[in-house]
Amino acid sequence: MATAWEQAYLTLRRRLADGTYPPGSHLREEELAAQLGVSRTPVREALRRLDAEGWLRVVPNQGAFAAEWSPHDIEEIFDLRALLEAHAAERAATAPDRRPLATMEEACEAAEAALPGGDVAALEAISDANVRFHQALWEMSGQTRCRAILASLAVSPMMLRNFRNFDAAGLRRSLDQHREMVAAIAAGNAAWARAVMAAHVQAGRAVFLAAMTHGRVGRQAA
Amino acid sequence: MATAWEQAYLTLRRRLADGTYPPGSHLREEELAAQLGVSRTPVREALRRLDAEGWLRVVPNQGAFAAEWSPHDIEEIFDLRALLEAHAAERAATAPDRRPLATMEEACEAAEAALPGGDVAALEAISDANVRFHQALWEMSGQTRCRAILASLAVSPMMLRNFRNFDAAGLRRSLDQHREMVAAIAAGNAAWARAVMAAHVQAGRAVFLAAMTHGRVGRQAA
C-alpha cells in the first residue's frame, strides 16, 4: 500500500472531480480524516498538494475550500489546454517510443463501441476512454512537465462532465478526431497532429460555452 | 507574520534557486527544521508543495532530493516557456488594466542603468529587473494559472543563472526586446507582443545551449 497521504490525495481529488465536494464548499480536516480513516496529518499534506494543483484553495487559519470556476477561469483553461495539448500531440508524433499508440487505439475502439448506447453508462465509458486516450498521448509526448500541467488542467470537474454536453454529432466528431490523431501520429506528421488536436480542444470549448449559455453546464444527465 | 510552512516554503525555494542545495542533494527534514527554527511538520508541508511544483522530488520513506535537470528537461522547459510566455504577452497586449506597464518600464530602466557596469553586482541587478519585468507581464495578462505555471518554470535555478551566459551584445539585445515588448503591449498589438516574446525566449534558449556545450552552465561568473 502506498503512503496514507497519497491515498488521501487521490481520494480527495476524485471526490472533487465527481462533485462529492461542490465548488466553494468548506473541507474540514478532521471530517476528511475521519472519512478516510487516517489522522489530520496526511490529510493536511494531501490538501497542500491539491492546493498547489488548483483543485482547492487553502486559506490560512480558515481551511480548504473547493475551487470555484468563473467564466474567465474556464476560458483560460481551454486556452492553455489548446496550447499544451497541441504541443504534446506535436511531440508525440515524432516520439521514439510508439507503444502508447496501441493504448490510444484501444481507447478509440472502446469509445466507439459504447457510442450507440447513448445512455449514462455509455457516456461514462466514453469519458473514461477519452481520459485514457489523452493520458496515453501525454505519456507518448515524453514531456513530463507538460503532462503534469495538463493533468491538473484537464481532469478538473467540468472538463470531465463536458461530455454530457455533446450531442450525437458532436460525440461522433470528437471520436473521429481521436482516430485522426492516431493516424497523424502513426504517420509521424507533427503538424497534422498539432492541427487536429487544436481543433479538438477548440470544439470542446465551443460545446462547453454553448452549454454554459443554456445553463446546463455540469448538470447530471438525468 | 505568515504561517511557518509558508516561510519555510519561500526560504527553501530561494535556497533551491540560488544553489544552496545543489541538484540531487538529500534534504533532511530535521536538519531543515533546525535551520529554519521550526518543527518538522511545517517543513514537511513546504516540501510537499515544492515537490508539486517540481523543485524537488519526494521519495516515500527516503525523503526529498533537489531536482536535477537533464538536457531533455531543459529543452522542455524552454519549449513551455516559449509557448506560455508568448501566450501571456498576447493577452497582456489587450488587457484592460494597463498599470503593470509602468512596472515593466521601470524594470527596463533599472536594467539599462546597470548594464554599463558589467560586474557581478550589475548582473545581479539586471537579473532582478528581468524577473520583475516578466512577473509584471504575467500579472498584466490576467491569466492566473498561466502565471503560476510560468513562475514554477522560469524561476528555476538555471533560468536565473542564465544571465551569466549572455555576452554584452546578447544582454543588449535582451533588454531591447524588453523595450520592444513594452512598445507592442502599449500599442495593444497582440501579434507583435507574442512574436517578440517568442524571439526573446528562443534567444535565451540559444544562449543557454551554447553555454551548455561549452560546459559553463550554472558556474559562478568569477
Added chain:
DNA sequence: CCGTGTGTCGTTGCATACAACGTCGGAAGG
C-alpha cells in the same frame, strides 16, 4: 572470494496534544 542474510541505525510516516487564530453569538452601551 562472492553472494546472502541479518541486525543496527538513521530517517521518514503518522498520530496525538496543545497553542493560536478566526468566527459567531450575545450583551452592553449609544
Added chain:
DNA sequence: CCTTCCGACGTTGTATGCAACGACACACGG
C-alpha cells in the same frame, strides 16, 4: 434599533512522540 465589544467555540497551526520503512555494514555460508 443599531453598533460595538467581548467571550466561548470550532477550526486550523505547530510541536512532539512513537512506529515503520530503508540503507548500510558486518558476519556467515557457499
